[in-house]
Amino acid sequence: MTSEAALLHATDSRLPLYARLRDVLTRRVAAGEWAPDRAIPAESTLADSYGVSLGTVRKALEQLVDEGLLERRQGSGTFVRRARFDQSLFRFFRLSGGGAIPASRILRREVVDAWRLPATPLGVMAGGKAIRMQRLRLWGDEPFLAEDILLPFERFAGLMDLTTDELGPLLYPVYEAVCGQIIARAEEELTVAVADEAAARLLRCPVGSPVVRIERLALAHDGTALEWRRSSGLASQFRYKVDIK
Amino acid sequence: MTSEAALLHATDSRLPLYARLRDVLTRRVAAGEWAPDRAIPAESTLADSYGVSLGTVRKALEQLVDEGLLERRQGSGTFVRRARFDQSLFRFFRLSGGGAIPASRILRREVVDAWRLPATPLGVMAGGKAIRMQRLRLWGDEPFLAEDILLPFERFAGLMDLTTDELGPLLYPVYEAVCGQIIARAEEELTVAVADEAAARLLRCPVGSPVVRIERLALAHDGTALEWRRSSGLASQFRYKVDIK
DNA sequence: AACATATAGTCTTATAGAGGACTATATGTT
DNA sequence: AACATATAGTCCTCTATAAGACTATATGTT
Incomplete structure (x- = not known):
């Protein structure tokens, strides 16, 4: 035209x-x-x-x-293109059994006041309420990743109507189907820390053993932050390959 | 034509x-x-x-x-294009002072029989002799990375004629100037380990504290392996950012 | 010597068109 | 109903051409 x-x-x-x-x-x-x-x-x-x-x-x-x-x-x-980067885990962790998706267990799900959160990620959810989920990812019976997930309530209220079973192992498709929120890209930052008591219990490892911490901020196409999560994984399972040119 | x-x-x-x-x-x-x-x-x-x-x-x-x-x-x-990926360190480690190149101290340099090496990397230098260097990289007076470098002797013999001072903080330009060997690309693999006694002494950290281990295989344009190195860095300094799409 | 200007050589942008390759759907045949 | 075939629509390859933008060098002027 x-x-x-x-x-x-x-x-x-x-x-x-x-x-x-x-x-x-x-x-x-x-x-x-x-x-x-x-x-x-x-x-x-x-x-x-x-x-x-x-x-x-x-x-x-x-x-x-x-x-x-x-x-x-x-x-x-x-x-x-539909972003499909739940596979990003496989870039970072050496997981036995190719391709399959690790199981998830949602341990907690609650609505909190965003301003009460320890370190509000980038002031994203400033002011409003937030949904907070704790999730454990495991391979078979072996837990290898503990996740702490934060979502702005007003966009993701629909999630609270589902049972935790209905959430399934992959969250982003649920975000889209239930809440109409589409994740377009994400920024991740990896660091190494040592397991505190809570993490050690979840990951069944000694307190003080090294863990890899992945902080992810997931964004919509227009750049608004939709999800923040911090994952702690057993460092012994961690491996990352790069090609440098 | x-x-x-x-x-x-x-x-x-x-x-x-x-x-x-x-x-x-x-x-x-x-x-x-x-x-x-x-x-x-x-x-x-x-x-x-x-x-x-x-x-x-x-x-x-x-x-x-x-x-x-x-x-x-x-x-x-x-x-x-001349590959310039000594800057790859900056992708992985949070180094104070932007842009500048960390100092290097060569601790050891020797010629060894390749087949005597603990785990000959990919059987690359099979048969022949190899040059082995131990190097410490530091920021100011703070050591943050301990490197173990292996080179095939026949290609890099010229290196043994230089004093360790002449080697300088960047090795790849020296490889090219002295030995005519050009690094085109490299494959790196990152894992997390705990510091053994030797590493702890070099990095001035307690034995058992987490370290990031980077194994790099550097290749020529035609794919022949020219250098292998294993670097151990303080995990507390480690940080890596990725954009996922 | 210092500075401006021309010039040749390079990559960059943009257009137009023709034929090929691949996919999904519709159509016809058995 | 099942299968082959045609067809329209899509992206892909390749060509050809022209003018612009940028760089380095040569040339001329002061």
């Missing part, structure tokens, strides 16, 4: 055309215009809509694919 | 043209045809040489840039 074309060319910064188109499309995805796993308009359609050439569209899409926002399937279309 | 063009089109796999060109160029870089920081032929030249269009060359180069093999400088040329 001419309206969209005008809109694009109006953002008359010094950025090249494909970069402007990329930013425009990012905003449309962030605004939730297309649901995850849904096809966005075809390259040729976009080219027409915005009044640019096919190559320019392709270059914009290419970057968004690299960023992990989109996903292309030849012959089928270009799709909003 | 026609010879090169023929060579490219002869590799008549089912791979697209740009992928074949990419592989051919990879081999030329790996063969050391262009030194690091040296410009390779211009895009237009390559297009002519191989008898393909400019767009095809650009797509091939693009991938090599993404892989970290090449580097483009507008107006100037396309260059073989």
Whole structure:
């Protein structure tokens, strides 16, 4: 359409055309215009809509694919990518049994005043109430990860209506199905600590043995913080591989 | 030239043209045809040489840039990228004082029979002799990393002619200048362990305190293993950030 | 010697078009 | 109902061309 074309060319910064188109499309995805796993308009359609050439569209899409926002399937279309990083655990922990998802046991679930929390993560949930969950992840009968999860109540109130059994081992799909909240990306920070009494009891290890601590802030497409969690895992199970170039 | 063009089109796999060109160029870089920081032929030249269009060359180069093999400088040329990952420490350790390189102290340097080594890394140096160095890295007067480095003697014999002072805080430039060995990439694996007596003494920490262990295998462009090292660092200084998508 | 200016060479952006490859759906046949 | 085949729609490869932007060097001027 001419309206969209005008809109694009109006953002008359010094950025090249494909970069402007990329930013425009990012905003449309962030605004939730297309649901995850849904096809966005075809390259040729976009080219027409915005009044640019096919190559320019392709270059914009290419970057968004690299960023992990989109996903292309030849012959089928270009799709909003659904983040699936519960597998991130496998990057960090050496877990026997390939591919399968470790079991979860929810130990606690409560609504708390956010401002009462020990260290409110980044002031995210300032003011309001928060849902707090404690969860244990285990491989078979062996616990290897203790999690402390914090969610802003107003967005995730629906969670409290479910039984803990209904929550299942993967939370992010539940967030989406029950609360309509979609996790787009996350920032993780790893450090090493020693197990305090609580952690030692949960992980069945001696007090003072080393644990890896993972703090994760999960964000929506538009950058608002949706979930914070701190996980403590047995350091003996920890392993991480990197390729450096 | 026609010879090169023929060579490219002869590799008549089912791979697209740009992928074949990419592989051919990879081999030329790996063969050391262009030194690091040296410009390779211009895009237009390559297009002519191989008898393909400019767009095809650009797509091939693009991938090599993404892989970290090449580097483009507008107006100037396309260059073989020099791997500079001594900064990888900063990804893993929270070091006060931004940017500066931590000091090094070489504690030991000797030639050993490779087959005598406790766990010959990947059987790399099988048979021959090896250079073994022990090094301590410190921030000011604070030691934070103890390194055990292994090199195949036949390639790195020249190192034994230098004083340990001449080695300096960065080894890879020395490898290149003195021995002509260029590190292209590396594989690292991180685990958590507890300090044994030797490590505790070096790092000035109690025996049994948690340490992060980094095992690195550094490789040449053609994939031959050039250096293996195991570093142990104070876990209290360890921190690693990731963005997940 | 210092500074401005031109110039050649390089990568970058953008366009247009043609044919191929792949996928999902519709259609027809058995 | 099951299976093959056609078809439309999508992304993918490759070509060709033109003008812009940036860098380094050469040249000229002061």
